[in-house]
Amino acid sequence: MEKKKALPILFAVMFLVMSGFGVIIPVIPFYAEEIGATPSQLGLLMAVYSLMQFIFAPLWGRVSDRYGRKPVMLIGILGLSLSFFLMALSSELWMLFVARIIGGTLSAANMPTAMAYVADITTEEDRAKGMGMIGAATGLGFIFGPAIGGVFSQASLSTPFYVAGTLSLITSLFVLFVLKESLPATGTGEGRERPSFWEAFKGTTSILFILNLCVSLSLAGLEATFAYFAFQKAGLQPTELGIIFMIMGFGSALVQGGLVGRLSKKYGEGAVIQGGIIVSVIGMGLILTLDNFLTAAIFLTIFGMGNGAIRPAVSSLLTKSAKGAHGNITGLLSSFDSLGRILGPPLGGLLFTVSIGFPYISGMILSVCALLLFQVYRMKAPGKKSFEA
Template sequence: MEKKKALPILFAVMFLVMSGFGIIIPVIPFYAEEIGATPAQLGLLMAIYSLMQFIFAPMWGRISDRYGRKPVIMIGILGLSLSFFLMALSNDLWMLFVARIIGGTLSAANMPTAMAYVADITTEEDRAKGMGMIGAATGLGFIFGPAIGGLFSQTSMSAPFYVAGILSFITSLFVLFVLKESLTEEARTKQGAKRPSILNAFQGTTSVLFILNLFVSLSLAGLEATFAYFASQKAGLGIAQLGLIFMIMGFGSALVQGGLVGRLSKKYGEGTVIQGGMIVSIIGMALILTISSFTTAAIFLTIFGMGNGAIRPAVSSLLTKSSQTGHGNITGLLSSFDSLGRIIGPPLGGYLFSISIGFPYISGIILSVFALLLFQVYKAKSPSKSLEV
């Protein structure tokens, strides 16, 4: 299969995967509450999924280096499908927790392996474009998935989980019959013999990029956890308006990742894109503090989302360029840092919000400024041409 054909196929796979995942997002709180979950138990139910991904993403990345990308992607998608069906059949809270643990453990394979797949099939010049397309597929899946879930929830609370399970299973068949392996037998043998440890991946100047990604994830997770309450108090916005705002933000982020990141990285280098993304996200976060209406909330949140969306693909591109082998090891560790941000971000954002409604956003600005300064250290010490302005 030509490499040019592989990227659109992978885009379709990740869009379907994230659509299936997005289907259950708006339903889980009500479904768990119907079973008898308290707000604290619901928070734990959401967090345990990210915890499993934090633990297992590096492992799956390393496995994909040794045994190939395609089988690991299939394991991740089938794991999602299994977890969705288990959730649909759950009639007690412990069953939901088991389903989430299984889903988090197995689906941790999806994102790092997809990014490693992109690194396998793209040249260094086009790496950021490929990473951006995966980000765009993820963003679009999270836009369409919740809308589908909301529609099927009108039939029954368990219906969205069955739909998500069926969609994920169909996606696994699509991978089986259409997606070709990107890692040659020779490359697998080489990477299996020279598998770098996690500690080797997290060393030197590249460690700065992992920390930077953690700060970006923390800021986004803190915003997502508190923005509904913030917008309600500042601008009197309701659930329907907030859903539309996040949809607009998602489209803006997907547009940047799918259309601009690759072009800008090729012309100016990933370093410039990362710095620009951080500056735009800082401006957006600061503007969010001043929202007063639906229009200002939509515009300012979209500015933040576009800046934030540009960072991850460029960081992924730089990291995979730093290691010609072991792409799965690198992307697995990066996904783990993403998950760590999603674990810490919501409770931290909620705590800061309880002190003052603006604190989650002020702390996000501070974290982003610190990340920007950290990147200057990386830029000064890295010889990579990708950092050229």
């Protein structure tokens, strides 16, 4: 398969994967409640998934460096499918927890392997474009998936889980028969260079991981509290919030799929990272002033477009320093994303109880910290084309 044809196929795979994941999002709180989960237990049910991804994403990325991207991606997608079917069949709360643990452990293979696949098949010049397409596929999946889940939930609360499991099975067949391995045959197995696990997290690259954690924390804190904030500030209802997040998702996908690659090629990933952080800070500051549906949609979309530009550019920079072991470094990056999703919601909720604006003020502070971290990174790794503005 020509490399230029592989990227659209991978885009389709990740869109289907994330659509399947998104199907259960609007249903799982009600499904868990029906089984008997309390709000605190629901929080743990959501957190345990991110915890497993935090632990296992680096391991799967490293496995994909040795044995290839395709088999690891198949494990991740089939694991996701298994977890959905187990959830659909759950009649006790502990069964839901088991399903989420299995899902988090196995599906942790998907994102780092997809990013490593992109790094394998793209030149350094086009790397950010490829990473942006994966981000766009993820964002679009999270838009269409919940809408599908909402429709099928009318039949029963378990039906969306069966739909998600079936969609994941279909996706695994697509991967098996259409997607080609991105590593050459001589690049897998014992002969492949395998740096030590934490080798990726040392020197100047460690700054980019911490920068990404700051960005992930600010996003997770916003997502956890925005519904309450928008209701208190503008009386927005769940249906309106769903539309607002859909608009934000489209804006973010547009930036990742259409602009990140072009801007990175012209100005360098460094300029895109800095610009994305600045735009997200502006958006978060504007969110503090929202007072109706229109301003909420505009301000949240501004934030989403800025935030969406950062991750693909960071991924591109990191994989350029990976010396071929792309899975090792993308696995660690995914792990830091998961850490942000674990810590961000409780931190945002705690700050919200103090003052409804604090999660957004703290998000702005975290983003400024990320900007300062990038300046440190830039000084420690001077002269790279990726920093040109």
